[in-house]
Amino acid sequence: xxxxxxxxxxxxxxDADEEDEGEREIASDYMVTLLCIGTDDPADPxxxxxxLMIEAQRTGASVRGLNGGLRPYDIRHPRAFVQxxxxxxxxxxxxxxxxxAGPSLPDGPAGAGLDISSLLGSGAVKELIYLxxxxxxxxxxxxxVTSCKRFPGVTRMxxxxxxxxxxYLGAEVTFYFAWAAWYTRWLWxxxxxxxxxxxxxxxxxxxxxxxxxxxxxxxxxxxxxxxWSLILVLWSSVYLATWTRRSKRLQLD
Numbered sequence: 604x605x606x607x608x609x610x611x612x613x614x615x616x617x618d619a620d621e622e623d624e625g626e627r628e629i630a631s632d633y634m635v636t637l638l639c640i641g642t643d644d645p646a647d648p649x650x651x652x653x654x655l656m657i658e659a660q661r662t663g664a665s666v667r668g669l670n671g672g673l674r675p676y677d678i679r680h681p682r683a684f685v686q687x688x689x690x691x692x693x694x695x696x697x698x699x700x701x702x703x704a705g706p707s708l709p710d711g712p713a714g715a716g717l718d719i720s721s722l723l724g725s726g727a728v729k730e731l732i733y734l735x736x737x738x739x740x741x742x743x744x745x746x747x748v749t750s751c752k753r754f755p756g757v758t759r760m761x762x763x764x765x766x767x768x769x770x771y772l773g774a775e776v777t778f779y780f781a782w783a784a785w786y787t788r789w790l791w792x793x794x795x796x797x798x799x800x801x802x803x804x805x806x807x808x809x810x811x812x813x814x815x816x817x818x819x820x821x822x823x824x825x826x827x828x829x830x831w832s833l834i835l836v837l838w839s840s841v842y843l844a845t846w847t848r849r850s851k852r853l854q855l856d
Contacts, residue, residue: 604699604700604702604704604712604713604714604715605642605654605657605699605712606640606641606642606654606696606699606700606715607640607641607642607643608638608639608640609638609639610636610637610638610639611629611636611637611639612628612629612636612637613629613634613635613636613637635729640696640700641696642654642655642692642696651681651686651687651692652692654699654712655687655692655695655696656676656678656681657678657712658695658698658699658702659676659678659687659691659695660676660677660678662695662698663675663676664676664691664694664695666684666685666687666691667684667685667766667770668683668684668685669683669684669685671762671766671856672856688736688739688770688771689735689736689739689770689771690770690771690772690773691770693733697719698714699714699715700714700715700717700719701714701715701716701717701718701719702714702715702716703716704716719731736771739770739771740771742767743767743768743771743772746764746767759784759788760780760781760784762856765777765781765853765856766856768780778850778853781849781850781853782846782850785845785846785849786842786846789838789842789845792838793834793835793838796831796834797831800827800831803827804824804827
């Protein structure tokens with residue numbers, strides 16, 4: 604199928620069997636065999652493994668171009684696209700594993716012919732684990748978490764960071780963080796107004812009511828809290844409208 608496979612045997616006690624090529628024995632408290640599947644490094648570090656490029660072309664995978672937008676991959680112009688990120692590489696490897704085995708397919712090499720769902724359901728395969736890419740993970744962590752300039756709710760999450768998150772974590776997780784950052788920023792408006800209203804109520808309105816301010820104070824109290832309720836209704840409507848517009852723009856990006 605054009606993939607590279609290594610076998611890792613985790614054993615509490617070393618066995619007497621001699622490891623074959625591509626096998627490695629590791630001392631561990633477990634007794635399990637790990638089948639590590641991946642690809643060789645590309646000959647040109649600026650490009651992606653040739654087998655993955657063929658699979659991306661065959662499946663019509665959307666890959667980010669040098670201009671930043673996503674478009675169907677074209678193997679005839681590999682330098683027009685960025686290097687495949689970890690999430691896309693794993694998706695393509697999973698696709699190769701499920702492609703029919705045997706003679707080459709009309710649109711590319713044959714796959715491994717494995718039904719992963721059946722193997723997991725039968726217990727022949729205990730678990731399918733996608734490994735992290737250390738470089739991409741560390742870049743995402745330092746860019747999104749450790750930098751105060753990227754603190755969600757204080758500054759806007761720009762396209763660069765959203766694209767970086769999308770390429771590593773996928774669209775669903777990225778949409779969640781984009782929504783959480785947008786919502787947190789919008790919460791500053793009712794938070795500030797609510798704090799001002801609380802101070803006004805505590806420092807002036809309640810003492811006036813306690814001193815017998817009369818009907819005028821009662822009208823003010825009703826008017827202030829009624830106005831606050833109206834502001835919340837208007838705020839929620841405007842927030843929903845702006846997020847709908849933002850989410851559509853994120854989908855197009």
